[in-house]
Amino acid sequence: MKQYRNTWAEINLEAIGYNIQQLKKLLPDKRKIMGVVKANGYGHGSVQVAQTALNVGVDFLMVALLEEAVKLRENGIKAPILVIGRVPPAYAYVAANLGITLSVFQIDWLKNIDNDKFEKTLDLHVEFETGMNRTGVCTLNELEEIVEMVRHMDNVKLTGAYTHFATADEIGSELFEEQCKRYEKMLESLATLHPGPLMTHIGNSAAGIQYPDKMHQYTRFGVAMYGLYPSIPIRGLNSVDLKQAMSLHSELIQVKKIIAGECVSYGATFCAEKDTWIGTVPIGYGDGWRRSLQDFHVLLNGKKMPIVGRICMDVMMIELDQPYEVGQKVTLIGENNGAIIEMDDLANHLDTINYEIPCMLTSRIPRVYV
Numbered sequence: 001m002k003q004y005r006n007t008w009a010e011i012n013l014e015a016i017g018y019n020i021q022q023l024k025k026l027l028p029d030k031r032k033i034m035g036v037v038k039a040n041g042y043g044h045g046s047v048q049v050a051q052t053a054l055n056v057g058v059d060f061l062m063v064a065l066l067e068e069a070v071k072l073r074e075n076g077i078k079a080p081i082l083v084i085g086r087v088p089p090a091y092a093y094v095a096a097n098l099g100i101t102l103s104v105f106q107i108d109w110l111k112n113i114d115n116d117k118f119e120k121t122l123d124l125h126v127e128f129e130t131g132m133n134r135t136g137v138c139t140l141n142e143l144e145e146i147v148e149m150v151r152h153m154d155n156v157k158l159t160g161a162y163t164h165f166a167t168a169d170e171i172g173s174e175l176f177e178e179q180c181k182r183y184e185k186m187l188e189s190l191a192t193l194h195p196g197p198l199m200t201h202i203g204n205s206a207a208g209i210q211y212p213d214k215m216h217q218y219t220r221f222g223v224a225m226y227g228l229y230p231s232i233p234i235r236g237l238n239s240v241d242l243k244q245a246m247s248l249h250s251e252l253i254q255v256k257k258i259i260a261g262e263c264v265s266y267g268a269t270f271c272a273e274k275d276t277w278i279g280t281v282p283i284g285y286g287d288g289w290r291r292s293l294q295d296f297h298v299l300l301n302g303k304k305m306p307i308v309g310r311i312c313m314d315v316m317m318i319e320l321d322q323p324y325e326v327g328q329k330v331t332l333i334g335e336n337n338g339a340i341i342e343m344d345d346l347a348n349h350l351d352t353i354n355y356e357i358p359c360m361l362t363s364r365i366p367r368v369y370v
């Protein structure tokens with residue numbers, strides 16, 4: 001759909017390629033990267049990010065939903081894709097027929113898949129529960145049942161095993177070490193039950209950055225690929241240089257002077273103490289630009305301008321240090337004339353993690369690729 005509005009998120013695909021190359025350098029030789037493009041590529045656009053990752057040598061993709069994998073296939077992406085979420089068993093045939101790998105962690109799921117509809121063999125990666133307590137096979141008995149059942153199904157194949165860490169973003173976490181041990185133990189059992197090659201992968205960005213030597217064949221890099229550090233302590237390791245790939249910009253649509261005592265926006269929560277220049281910026285909570293950013297700032301002409309008054313659904317107001325022309329560029333995330341607002345700054349203000357910032361920006365904001 002053609003976009004008419006003058007608010008846009010810029011996605012720097014070169015930065016994504018650069019980040020992948022930096023992450024690859026961290027890992028020992030022959031260890032590979034699985035590109036995590038769930039949640040529309042963390043809000044950056046899954047298809048464009050996947051294509052960029054594949055162009056720089058990534059050869060496996062990961063998403064959370066079957067819908068997300070189907071979208072990649074519909075856009076011509078032929079690389080292997082793993083879905084980590086539980087796909088309802090009635091739709092396993094969709095994955096099989098599109099060559100999409102699914103996760104298995106319950107024997108009942110396996111019993112209920114509709115494999116008579118499969119036109120191709122369905123690849124499965126078994127997820128081990130090792131300490132995250134989210135999804136995963138919990139007992140060796142259940143693992144044995146799953147392997148045994150797969151052995152007797154001629155259109156289903158076990159091709160991989162994985163787990164997910166709960167605390168890899170902390171420095172030197174004991175739970176991380178414990179999860180590694182539990183994984184190795186389950187993997188040993190699996191090797192006796194299922195001789196033959198299996199692809200194994202354990203790490204996310206935090207584990208891959210902190211413990212590159214402990215990673216298995218693949219590391220599932222998500223947030224770091226987009227140029228964000230998984231936590232402040234991991235950033236503090238200074239072991240990899242990442243470039244934030246997304247920036248967010250808009251333009252002033254009205255500039256006016258209000259006189260001392262006049263107020264701005266719903267509830268009149270901001271009232272000027274002196275005559276003040278106010279600029280209106282066309283972005284609001286309907287775009288995912290949250291109301292609680294009211295006391296944050298934007299960049300204009302390389303300077304911080306505070307957001308004043310309540311943020312509306314479609315627009316917000318900022319206090320200007322002088323009159324500017326309508327059309328003047330305003331930067332909400334990223335670089336503007338040498339000044340910068342990082343996703344981490346917004347996350348800090350909103351008392352959340354940087355992961356949430358690009359994901360919260362809705363599809364009303366066009367993504368422009370550079």
Ligand SMILES: Cc1ncc(COP(=O)(O)O)c(C=O)c1O
Pocket residue numbers: 036084164203204205206220221222223224230
């Ligand atoms: C199973 C799994 N692997 C990898 C990732 C990627 O994590 P990160 O973005 O921290 O690299 C996620 C994200 O939540 C995940 O759920």
